[in-house]
Amino acid sequence: MIRRMLLLATALAGLAALPAAAQPAPKREAIRIGILSDLSGSFADVAGPGSVVAAQLAVEDFGGRVAGLPVQILAGDHQNRADTGSALARRWFDTEGVDAVVDLPNSAIALAVGEVARSANRVALVTAAVASRLTGDACSPNLIHYSLDTWSMSNVPSRALVQAGGASWFYVTADYAFGHDLEKQSMDAVARAGGKVLGSVRHPLGTTDFSSVLLQAQASRAAVVALANSQADFINSMKQTSEFGLARRGQRVVGLAVYVSDIVSLGLETTQGATVVGNWYWDLNDGTRSFARRFGERMGGRMPTDLQANVYAAVTHFLRAAEALGSSTDGRAIVARMKALPTEDPIFGRGTIRADGRRVSPVYVFNVKSPAESRGRYDVYRVEREVPVEEAYRPLDQGGCPLLRGG
Incomplete structure (x- = not known):
């Protein structure tokens, strides 16, 4: 009897020790991109709702799907507070299946969210903040900086x-x-x-x-x-x-x-x-003018800023890298693939992403x-x-x- 109980306990312990990978993974429903911006404050005109529209246009131009999954855009307001922005990014990453956070006007918020993305191994694409530290001492394998810096x-x-x-x-x-x-x-x-x-x-x-x-x-x-x-x-x-x-x-x-x-x-x-x-102006060439016209149709005739154009470029390049990696949620792997691929889109043309995460374009x-x-x-x-x-x-x-x- 005692021998049978010991055998049973050993078998149960072996089951408990099975690696997590052996358990069925939850089914992924979508690729999710969060536009974390200032939707109503001092940065709302240069980024804000226009950044959401730019992301939507990028997804539509890509075909709306990546690796067979639909691409969804979320929007959140950081209210120009680093604690609010960090908390929202953490919730998005931990409980809402967000793969990448984009935009981030306000450098203090961008620096804080960059650290959240690193710890969660997701992606931060900074298209609005200008702190040169983002590709300096605060650079990260999970972050790319698109907007010009100081x-x-x-x-x-x-x-x-x-x-x-x-x-x-x-x-x-x-x-x-x-x-x-x-x-x-x-x-x-x-x-x-x-x-x-x-x-x-x-x-x-x-x-x-x-x-x-x-x-x-x-x-x-x-x-x-x-x-x-x-x-x-x-x-x-x-x-x-x-x-x-x-x-x-x-x-x-x-x-x-x-x-x-x-x-x-x-x-x-x-x-x-x-x-x-x-690094961009809506009237540079036919590609920029076409994008500006479509943007303006959704924004009451407003033309996009360079920060909003950066969102379009960042989302487009992220989707290219995500497509190449399938449905991976590994933020470091996605950023590495983004660095390896030349950037190319109809409004910025060709460019590169340096090892420090700096996007280089004209x-x-x-x-x-x-x-x-x-x-x-x-x-x-x-x-x-x-x-x-x-x-x-x-x-x-x-x-x-x-x-x-x-x-």
């Missing part, structure tokens, strides 16, 4: 304007980490190009009256006044540079973090002649048109220069990404 946004226009004769600079800088980063990287680029920094003044986030700040910029007699701020701060400061007549007095104004929706909001009377850097210096040159509300840029790739992005060996040393 390095490109600072270095490209700074070098271009110094070379065009803008030898002296003055900075109007938002007094928090984002503004400080833009200012420092631009100052370094100006110095490397042979220019000179005459001074800077910092302002609190949410400043509405820039009078004292702009008086200092005007008194500096700098050839270039650089606005190292964004969103409402950029709009307010740019509007007041026009009222102060800086451009009429021969000072060139450059915004280091500007989107087409900002220019449309301000109007060409205020922004004409400004220099802007971006970058442009734009000049804002005058009202007389414009053919319509969204006809705001003309291309001044296409920047060589080797100048447009931080060199791979200068970011400190641990992946490059096996980390």
Whole structure:
């Protein structure tokens, strides 16, 4: 009797020790992509609901299915809070079967969600945040960065304007980490190009009256006044540079973090002649115009921003990699496949993804048109220069990404 009980206990223990892989896996119903954005706050125009539309267009163009499974788009609002964004991403990954989180305006949220994706072994595709750390010390085998970062946004226009004769600079800088980063990287680029920094003044986030700040910029007699701020701060400061007549007095104004929706909001009377850097514009070619027309049909006539175009590109490339790997949920494997495949889509053309997760595609210096040159509300840029790739992005060996040393 005792011998039979021991045999039974041994058999039961053996069953309990069977690997989890031997148990039937739950059936997968869909490939799910979560657009985690700011749906109603300060980033809603540059990303927000338009990012959801861009993702839907990418899925439709891909055929709506991957490895025999339907592709579903979810949307969530991070409310510009890192804890809210992280919690939603964690729930999506852990309980709702989301394979990839896309968009992520607000760098603090992008950095936090990148860590959630790493721990869950899912995918984070950053198409809106601009922190250069995302491909620097915070790079991840689960993350790809599509939007331009603070390095490109600072270095490209700074070098271009110094070379065009803008030898002296003055900075109007938002007094928090984002503004400080833009200012420092631009100052370094100006110095490397042979220019000179005459001074800077910092302002609190949410400043509405820039009078004292702009008086200092005007008194500096700098050839270039650089606005190292964004969103409402950029709009307010740019509007007041026009009222102060800086451009009429021969000072060139450059915004280091500007989107087409900002220019449309301000109007060409205020922004004409400004220099802007971006990796996409809706009126570049037939492919961009076709996408913009379809986007506009769903967005009340609005044209897409470069951040929204990034969503289309990121989702398209993710679906290509997922198709190649079947129904795998291994985020690291999917990101590795995305890096191995050249990027290619009808609105950006061909590009690559570097080992640090940096998507590399053309970058442009734009000049804002005058009202007389414009053919319509969204006809705001003309291309001044296409920047060589080797100048447009931080060199791979200068970011400190641990992946490059096996980390």
